[in-house]
Amino acid sequence: MIDKLEMFLAVAKERHFGRAAESLGLTQPTLSAGIKQLEEQLGVLLIFRGSRFGGLTPEGQSALVWARRIVGDARQLRDEMRATRHGLSGQLRIAVIPTALTWAARISARFGAAHPNVGMTILSRTSVEILQMIDDLTVDAGIxxxxxxxxxxxxxxxxxxxxxxxxxxxDSPLAGKDRIGWADLAGHRLCLLTSDMQNRRIINRNLIEAGVTPQATVESSSTVVLVAHVLEGGWITILPEDIAAFLTEGKPLRTIPLDGDGASHAVGLVAPWREPHTPVLEALLAEARRMANDR
Incomplete structure (x- = not known):
């Protein structure tokens, strides 16, 4: 039944039979047959469908919760047995907010040195997408x-x-300052992350509290694009300290602390709540704790 539940989860995530089949490396008829067999085994209709996906039935919504739990447990059993026989191995999938990608690289490097048989896939996503991907079992963890x-x-x-x-x-008029207040940014040409990014919402709030209208003439989901616009001239951007230092190193750019930014915002590793975690995920959490303590 596990393989049928995996199919059900894929359809619920993609909301499209063709895309779900492609994500699993199956043909659409094979996927449709698997869903039909699962419905026959459970004795309920899980998905409204005619010529296309029509959403989950009420029974399908309840089954989705169970499917995530059962598939998660099955994956944990597999990982624990594999770790018992061969040590830590497999592939970790981590979704990361764009401003924390340098931290993702640090974790990957340290974790990979300690556990060379575990590969890592790192995806750049918004905070909302990260929580959804964790919930959907699409990724193992997030930052x-x-x-x-x-x-x-x-x-x-x-x-x-x-x-x-x-x-x-x-050569910006602001470059000679040691510190800058948020109110000092009024009238300057800003390039910022897109409004679906939590970092942008934080910046908007800080600007509004300083009496500045948070308007950006350029928006992007990429911090690289923002810094490239600053290099091209005429724009300024706002980034967290770590990613700003990484992207500006060796370039004719200045990074200047912003004063009066209110409460700081914590960034960290986020993983599905399970007791116990899989061996690989527990090792990742332990590495993150060591990194936090080292800092």
Whole structure:
């Protein structure tokens, strides 16, 4: 039944039979037959469908909760047995907010050195997408904000607190300042992350509290694009300290601390709440705790 539940989870996630089949490496008729067999085994209709996906039935919504739990338990059993026989191995999938990608690289490097048989896939996603992907079992963990929006029932390890920096060209009128207030940004041409990013919502709030209208002439989901616009001239951007230092190193740019940014915002590792965690995920959480302590 596990394989049929995996099919059901894929359809619930993709909301499209063709895309779900493709994600599993199956043909659509094979997927449809598997869902029909699962419905026959359970004795209920799980999915409204005619010529296309029509949503989950009420019974399908209840079954989705059980399917995630059962598939999660099955994966944990497999991972534990594999770890018992061969040590830690497999593939970890981690979704990360764009401003924390440098931290993801640090965790990957340290974890990989300790556990060379575990591969890692790192995806850049919004905080909302990360929680959904954890819930859907699409990823094993995430790196995201811990205290700015509801997380639900998850395990977390706090890694660092964000400190915001202005990034400007070395010849910018702002470049000679040691510190800058948010109110000083009024009238300057901003390029910022897109509004679906939690970092952008935090920046907007800080600007509004300083009496500045949070308007950006350029928006992007990529921090690289933001810094590239600053290099091209005329723009300034705002990034957390760590990613700002990484992206500006060796370039004719200045990073300047922003004063009066209110409460700091914690960023950390987020994992599905399970007791116990899989051996690989528990090792990842332990590595994150060591990194936090080292810092």
């Amino acid at each position: 995201s904000y811990l205290d700015n929006e509801p997380l639900g029932r998850v395990s977390t390890v706090r890694l660092y607190d964000e400190r915001y920096m202005l990034v400007c060209a070395a």
